[in-house]
Amino acid sequence: MQAAAEKIVRLGAEAIEENEIFTVALSGGSTPRPLYVLLATGMFAKPFDWSRVHLFWGDERCVPPGDPRSNYRMVREALLDAVPIPPPNIHRIRGEEDPKVAAAAYERELRAFFGSNGADGPPRMGFDLVLLGLGDNGHTASLFPELPAATEQVRWVMAQFVEVVSMWRITLTPVVINAAKNVAFVVSGSEKAQRLRDVLEGPFQPELLPAQMIKPAHGRLLWLVDDAAAGRLKRVR
Numbered sequence: 001m002q003a004a005a006e007k008i009v010r011l012g013a014e015a016i017e018e019n020e021i022f023t024v025a026l027s028g029g030s031t032p033r034p035l036y037v038l039l040a041t042g043m044f045a046k047p048f049d050w051s052r053v054h055l056f057w058g059d060e061r062c063v064p065p066g067d068p069r070s071n072y073r074m075v076r077e078a079l080l081d082a083v084p085i086p087p088p089n090i091h092r093i094r095g096e097e098d099p100k101v102a103a104a105a106y107e108r109e110l111r112a113f114f115g116s117n118g119a120d121g122p123p124r125m126g127f128d129l130v131l132l133g134l135g136d137n138g139h140t141a142s143l144f145p146e147l148p149a150a151t152e153q154v155r156w157v158m159a160q161f162v163e164v165v166s167m168w169r170i171t172l173t174p175v176v177i178n179a180a181k182n183v184a185f186v187v188s189g190s191e192k193a194q195r196l197r198d199v200l201e202g203p204f205q206p207e208l209l210p211a212q213m214i215k216p217a218h219g220r221l222l223w224l225v226d227d228a229a230a231g232r233l234k235r236v237r
């Protein structure tokens with residue numbers, strides 16, 4: 001997490017130096033929580049001029065923002081309540097609304113913010129950083145195996161009912177993620193080791209392993225992985 005926090009601070013400083021803002025799509029789930037707490041604490045909070053940081057979410061559970069399952073709530077508790085980021089810079093996915101309405105609104109917000117190469121094109125300017133986790137079934141964001149969002153070629157945001165978690169989810173699609181300047185998976189724990197090996201060293205089967213759809217067109221792909229999660233990899237870079 002320390003290494004991930006240092007990497008994020010460096011990427012943020014680069015982005016702010018270059019474009020005066022740092023745009024990040026945050027991952028949900030449990031893995032990144034300590035990372036967000038680190039970013040909010042003293043040694044990291046200072047280098048950031050938080051007024052230049054724009055936070056988005058890579059996905060959201062369709063629950064109210066105060067619900068314990070909400071990715072927004074997790075980030076609010078771990079980070080937002082501790083740093084002076086201006087409210088307009090917090091681009092929350094409205095999990096409390098009708099999923100399809102909220103997904104369309106989020107896509108409009110992204111298109112307005114990043115600009116697009118025509119109605120069917122990817123963002124003209126991608127996120128500076130998209131943080132992702134890896135689910136134990138190979139999903140990432142809310143791109144789940146055998147669901148259409150994982151192989152979507154046009155839409156930037158989709159709402160889907162996800163059987164395996166029995167809830168509606170809203171997610172960025174690979175169209176937006178692969179337009180990012182940097183995409184960083186943060187993966188921790190031995191329970192992820194086999195899946196990480198499947199994704200990185202197994203056959204290419206993105207329908208079953210949506211994390212394999214993540215290949216930035218021009219940006220960098222980073223895997224920030226602890227020893228336990230890397231335990232089954234044949235080749236550790």
Ligand code: 6PG
Binds near residue numbers: 030135
């Ligand atoms: C979510 C995340 C999801 C997560 C993986 C890993 O909304 O849950 O976006 O993609 O990153 O499921 O979750 P853990 O970090 O809790 O193992």
